Amino acid sequence: MRSSISALFAGGLFGAGLVVSQMADPLKVLAFLDVAGKWDPSLMFVMGGGLFTAFVGYKLILRRSAPLFADGFSVPTNQVIDARLILGASLFGIGWGLAGYCPGPAIAATVTLGSEPLLFVLAMTGGFVAHDLVSKTWTS
């Protein structure tokens, strides 16, 4: 219960952040990625604000022995930079540059019931499923 409420609250902050920063607006995001056009550096400031806050916050929080409502911290330990990482990030970047949506903003934008974010989230879900199917085939 406390986990769900905490996650709900964290999600709420995230959604609010996406709207306030206008990251849920694909045109705003594309204006940042459009380095050769009318460039809008706003996304850099979003990243900056987020990075600074998380950097300080994580430093303090990860000093604790455990989170409030769980047995331990689930922090990734993998340090390997491999082809999967590079290829995955590349494919993601292409998709992001095409529509101007990444997962968070697209999900947030569905609240407008617009056909574009709804379709994007559906397709993105398809991508999730496709990956899981393909990776099962590769490792079986």
Added chain:
Amino acid sequence: MIVFTPYSALLGGVLIGLSACVLMWSIGRIAGISGIAAGALSTSGSERSWRLSFLAGLILGAGICIHALGIEWTPRIDFPTWLVIIAGVLVGFGTRLGSGCTSGHGICGISRLSKRSIVATVVFMGTGMATVFLVRHVAGLGT
């Protein structure tokens, strides 16, 4: 109208950073949306419930903010449906293959000084910018 908005960008970014802090402090999880969304589908039980709660909160938080700030969404109308679908599939597949997105790698990973996340972020920023350059300035599609 696309206008440089440093203050709201910073504030929004801080809210996102705070979200990551709350999630880590409370249940020790990374606020990476691709992992949370994909995991909500593939997991069950308590692994699924916190993820669904987070996503519900995300949508609620966005909705409340849009309403409170009186934001009028002007959706673009000229963007081809097939391109939205291709983009969505690429983002879904790519974020799983690369283990993260702008929140997971870009914010949560870099703030932990993860080399993997720094590399991933540079790569998707680069390919994102290259894609926009090709679409807008070579192919001359869309604004």
